[in-house]
Amino acid sequence: MHSNSAAAVGTSNAFHVEKGNYYYGSVLAVRDVFLEIPEKKITAFIGPSGCGKSTVLRCFNRLNDLIPSARVEGKITYRGVDIYDKSVDATELRRRIGMVFQKPNPFPKSIYENVAYGARINGYKGDMDVLVERALRGSALWDEVKDKLKDSGLSISGGQQQRLCIARAIAIEPEVLLMDEPCSALDPISTLRVEELMQELKKHYTIIIVTHNMQQASRVSDMTAFYNAQATDKGGKMGYLVEYAPTQTIFNNPSQVATQDYVSGRFG
Amino acid sequence: MTATGPKAFIPDEGIAPDEFEPNLVGRYKLDKVFAYASWAATIIGLVVLAFLLISTFADGLPRLGSSFLTSFPSRNAGRAGIASALAGTVWLLLITAAFAFPIGVGTGIYLQEFATDSWFAKMVEVNISNLAAVPSIIYGLLGLMVFVRILEPITGGRSVLAGGLTLALLILPVIIVATRETLKAIPDSLRIAGMALGSTRWQVVRDHVLPLALPGILTGTILGLSRAIGETAPLIVIGAQTFVPFLPTGLRSSFSALPIQIFNWTSRPQEAFHANAAAASIVLLVVLVSMNAVAIYLRNRFQQNR
Amino acid sequence: MTDSYLPPEHSSANLWQPNRVASKRSQAIVKFIFGSFAVLSIFTTLGIVATLIVETIKFFSQVSLVQFLFDNQWTPLFSEPHYGIFVLISATFLTSLIALLVAVPLGLLAAVCLSEYAPRNVRAWLKPALEILAGVPTVVFGFFALLIVTPILKTFIPGLQTFNGLSAGLILGIALLPTIASLSEDAIFAVPQDLRQGSYALGATKRETVTDVVLPAALSGIVAAIILGVARAVGETMIVTLAAGQNPTLTLDPRVPIQTMTSFIVQVAGGDVPVGTLKYDTLFAVGMTLFVITLLLNILSFWFVRKFQEKYE
Numbered sequence: 001m002h003s004n005s006a007a008a009v010g011t012s013n014a015f016h017v018e019k020g021n022y023y024y025g026s027v028l029a030v031r032d033v034f035l036e037i038p039e040k041k042i043t044a045f046i047g048p049s050g051c052g053k054s055t056v057l058r059c060f061n062r063l064n065d066l067i068p069s070a071r072v073e074g075k076i077t078y079r080g081v082d083i084y085d086k087s088v089d090a091t092e093l094r095r096r097i098g099m100v101f102q103k104p105n106p107f108p109k110s111i112y113e114n115v116a117y118g119a120r121i122n123g124y125k126g127d128m129d130v131l132v133e134r135a136l137r138g139s140a141l142w143d144e145v146k147d148k149l150k151d152s153g154l155s156i157s158g159g160q161q162q163r164l165c166i167a168r169a170i171a172i173e174p175e176v177l178l179m180d181e182p183c184s185a186l187d188p189i190s191t192l193r194v195e196e197l198m199q200e201l202k203k204h205y206t207i208i209i210v211t212h213n214m215q216q217a218s219r220v221s222d223m224t225a226f227y228n229a230q231a232t233d234k235g236g237k238m239g240y241l242v243e244y245a246p247t248q249t250i251f252n253n254p255s256q257v258a259t260q261d262y263v264s265g266r267f268g
Numbered sequence: 269m270t271a272t273g274p275k276a277f278i279p280d281e282g283i284a285p286d287e288f289e290p291n292l293v294g295r296y297k298l299d300k301v302f303a304y305a306s307w308a309a310t311i312i313g314l315v316v317l318a319f320l321l322i323s324t325f326a327d328g329l330p331r332l333g334s335s336f337l338t339s340f341p342s343r344n345a346g347r348a349g350i351a352s353a354l355a356g357t358v359w360l361l362l363i364t365a366a367f368a369f370p371i372g373v374g375t376g377i378y379l380q381e382f383a384t385d386s387w388f389a390k391m392v393e394v395n396i397s398n399l400a401a402v403p404s405i406i407y408g409l410l411g412l413m414v415f416v417r418i419l420e421p422i423t424g425g426r427s428v429l430a431g432g433l434t435l436a437l438l439i440l441p442v443i444i445v446a447t448r449e450t451l452k453a454i455p456d457s458l459r460i461a462g463m464a465l466g467s468t469r470w471q472v473v474r475d476h477v478l479p480l481a482l483p484g485i486l487t488g489t490i491l492g493l494s495r496a497i498g499e500t501a502p503l504i505v506i507g508a509q510t511f512v513p514f515l516p517t518g519l520r521s522s523f524s525a526l527p528i529q530i531f532n533w534t535s536r537p538q539e540a541f542h543a544n545a546a547a548a549s550i551v552l553l554v555v556l557v558s559m560n561a562v563a564i565y566l567r568n569r570f571q572q573n574r
Numbered sequence: 575m576t577d578s579y580l581p582p583e584h585s586s587a588n589l590w591q592p593n594r595v596a597s598k599r600s601q602a603i604v605k606f607i608f609g610s611f612a613v614l615s616i617f618t619t620l621g622i623v624a625t626l627i628v629e630t631i632k633f634f635s636q637v638s639l640v641q642f643l644f645d646n647q648w649t650p651l652f653s654e655p656h657y658g659i660f661v662l663i664s665a666t667f668l669t670s671l672i673a674l675l676v677a678v679p680l681g682l683l684a685a686v687c688l689s690e691y692a693p694r695n696v697r698a699w700l701k702p703a704l705e706i707l708a709g710v711p712t713v714v715f716g717f718f719a720l721l722i723v724t725p726i727l728k729t730f731i732p733g734l735q736t737f738n739g740l741s742a743g744l745i746l747g748i749a750l751l752p753t754i755a756s757l758s759e760d761a762i763f764a765v766p767q768d769l770r771q772g773s774y775a776l777g778a779t780k781r782e783t784v785t786d787v788v789l790p791a792a793l794s795g796i797v798a799a800i801i802l803g804v805a806r807a808v809g810e811t812m813i814v815t816l817a818a819g820q821n822p823t824l825t826l827d828p829r830v831p832i833q834t835m836t837s838f839i840v841q842v843a844g845g846d847v848p849v850g851t852l853k854y855d856t857l858f859a860v861g862m863t864l865f866v867i868t869l870l871l872n873i874l875s876f877w878f879v880r881k882f883q884e885k886y887e
Contacts, residue, residue, distance in 0.1 A: 063771060068693070089292060095777030105768040108791045117786065118776030123289035165772070172776055173288070290777070299781040306691055309683030310700070313751045317707050320718045320748075327721075371611045378608035392612050395619050401802065401872045402865065403809020405836050406622060408843070409861045413625040417849065437618050444615070466592065470601035491709070498711030501811035501836065505843040527713045527812075534717045534816055542721055549714045560706045568702075 014039045014078060014176060014206040015060060021073040022055050030055050030239040033074070035225060042198060042207045044217035044247065047227035047262070052239025053210045057178050060208065061097040062090040095122050098169030099178040103185045104161035106153030106168075111145050114153040114164055118172040135171035139163045140197050159190025166197065170205070177201060179209040183216065195220050214263060217247065224250040226259045324553070328546030336547055340513045341529070345540030350548050352512040353529035356428060357497050359516045360525055363432025364439065364496045369489055372440050376447025376485075381473050400441040407438045408505025416506050424520025426507035431523060434502050439492035446488020450481045483566045490563040494556050500527035526552045626865055629858030636852055642859070648822035648833070650856045657856070659863055661824045665739065665832035669814050670807035672743025672828060673750055677803055680747075681754030682796065688755070689762040690784050701759065708752035716816030719745035724817065737819025737831035746813045754803045761795020762788060794883040801875040805868045811836035835864045
């Protein structure tokens with residue numbers, strides 16, 4: 001796990017996770033995570049449900065802070081800075097690290113206001129119309145909605161809503177995009193559009209995607225982390241990182257048997 | 269990034285970071301003000317309500333003794349009691365429950381189990397939500413016209429029966445809605461399983477659905493009844509008496525009730541009667557709060573069991 | 575089982591003798607009885623409307639609609655009666671306005687506090703406490719307003735009379751607070767967690783998330799709660815009867831005695847008016863006005879919820 005993954009894909013590291021342990025209350029949900037997330041690449045988290053891949057993802061923008069019982073041990077750095085350090089402000093961190101969720105969750109506002117919201121609260125000083133258009137073009141939605149920017153964000157289709165959420169995230173000009181199963185609520189055609197979009201986005205952003213869909217991971221990602229879950233004696237599940245390597249290696253020549261079984265569809 | 273706020277010491281490589289001025293200090297200040305305001309509002313509400321209860325108790329407790337509960341109204345404040353008012357409230361409670369419970373639950377079952385999605389059910393539903401918003405004093409006018417005047421040969425005019433029937437109509441929407449909501453929450457798989465064994469719809473409802481729904485239905489009924497016995501306006505309109513020196517003798521007897529007695533004593537100019545009003549309020553509050561507490565307890569237990 | 579068209583059963587069929595006819599008959603009877611119960615609720619509405627219309631027509635056969643709407647005095651009990659309903663409406667308006675100025679901001683903030691700021695265990699007892707307080711009878715609030723609040727307010731508000739719209743309105747607001755808070759909290763709490771996370775993930779603070787995302791998403795429920803509060807304020811009887819007085823005056827001065835629509839009904843109905851007199855009919859004409867106002871509010875609420883309800887899965 002200590003192999004320099006960034007070197008493997010030829011770039012520097014954005015995130016570095018060292019011995020990450022994640023708790024809900026006193027329950028250890030995920031243990032012993034070591035990761036190095038390369039800049040401007042797509043890193044996929046795969047694994048069966050309950051393995052904690054979303055939990056790990058939500059630590060990168062400290063969204064787990066919102067759950068009172070959630071707690072993180074170990075060290076997570078972004079560009080060398082410990083993001084759980086007292087001097088780092090979670091609100092500012094989240095401005096720099098965007099996120100797209102499992103289900104499209106547009107705000108009950110117009111399409112325009114959905115995109116402009118994050119920029120507005122974060123004191124964007126540039127031209128808002130330009131920013132909104134740039135974000136909507138960036139998420140390949142502009143042509144479909146340019147004539148109805150005043151319509152409710154909930155009035156468009158599910159696939160469009162998800163691209164609206166991507167536009168919303170890139171409108172605050174983040175450096176990283178976290179995507180938590182962004183296609184699980186979409187039909188195959190919308191899924192394909194989002195995947196194509198990700199290939200465009202990775203020119204500018206570091207992307208981490210959680211996915212249930214192994215084909216998706218193998219299609220879009222450069223690096224893949226495979227998590228697994230083990231039953232605990234209390235009847236719950238505890239997740240752990242099994243293997244982290246370039247996607248090619250994970251799918252063609254994994255070093256762990258569990259990984260081999262999972263990617264070949266023998267379980268999960 | 270401008271130097272405002274707790275700075276995130278992250279090396280900056282953003283596309284155009286200078287265009288953002290997050291002004292975190294100002295925003296966090298506003299956050300704090302808002303959080304304090306929301307707590308203050310909650311506390312103000314609670315404090316005023318606590319003050320109400322405390323001052324009522326302070327005024328009324330000295331008057332509260334066993335003779336207060338067993339004496340009849342009197343022109344002498346010190347000798348007056350709530351015997352007839354309390355008895356009237358109990359009679360009202362029983363009559364209201366006897367009519368409102370079966371009719372409310374029956375309507376709820378009909379709407380939820382037998383007539384789902386028919387135009388009739390929709391009409392009744394809209395009608396019920398309208399009825400729920402009609403002021404209680406209007407029900408008093410209805411009771412005055414229908415139960416006191418038109419049905420006088422049956423009810424005996426301004427009687428405890430007319431009062432109970434009026435209150436029953438008033439709380440029917442509460443019971444119907446509670447019944448429907450509870451039935452709605454019971455999974456359809458239970459009904460389908462019952463029908464797959466060859467039961468009729470009614471057999472399934474009677475044997476499987478209702479036993480599960482009963483706590484929820486009872487909760488709604490108790491909440492409705494506690495609203496009924498706190499009502500004053502409709503009873504005044506249909507003609508509850510404020511000076512009743514006897515216990516109700518039957519359904520057609522004239523009657524008083526606790527809220528009526530409180531109203532009467534409060535509106536008298538002599539201060540001695542105000543203490544009586546406070547003492548009667550305590551009795552009414554104790555009855556109501558214990559009914560509500562039972563209802564909320566039932567509901568919480570029911571929710572946990574699901 | 576003569577009416578069954580299914581093929582013959584296996585050999586032990588004679589052990590099974592369900593009385594299908596009886597089960598079906600009992601179901602039909604139950605359905606009929608419960609169905610007629612449902613009809614009763616329709617009859618209640620019809621009864622209310624018919625009662626009010628019949629007596630109101632009698633009223634308007636003696637008093638002109640013009641006088642009802644435009645006279646600036648309300649003195650139906652005098653020997654020379656005037657019937658200007660706006661005198662009563664102005665009093666209802668005044669007490670309701672004061673009540674809503676108290677109940678809406680406090681209720682909404684309390685709802686936000688319960689749903690968004692209070693720790694779960696605090697919410698778990700605060701909300702039932704609020705619901706119990708919503709059940710305190712209004713006659714007790716009336717006692718409180720007249721005998722406790724008014725004397726206190728008199729010490730620092732010059733010209734405040736024993737009966738006044740101010741303390742009636744203030745306490746009416748406190749009485750409405752738990753209802754508005756509880757219903758709005760239901761709506762706010764029901765906003766999907768996804769939406770809050772979406773906002774936080776964009777770098778919004780908690781206050782921004784609440785006011786810019788959560789409250790707009792709960793708007794239809796909040797507005798329905800407020801409209802219900804307005805309807806309650808307009809139809810509330812005991813607090814205004816006890817604390818605001820019985821003095822029909824066309825004024826918006828909160829310090830003087832006034833008479834609302836509801837307290838007029840109490841005053842007249844409590845006085846044993848003979849049936850068939852104009853005074854008796856006046857009762858129903860005022861009741862009709864009150865009913866129409868609350869009905870309009872209810873329709874407004876329906877319309878608003880239908881138009882603005884956001885659909886989330």
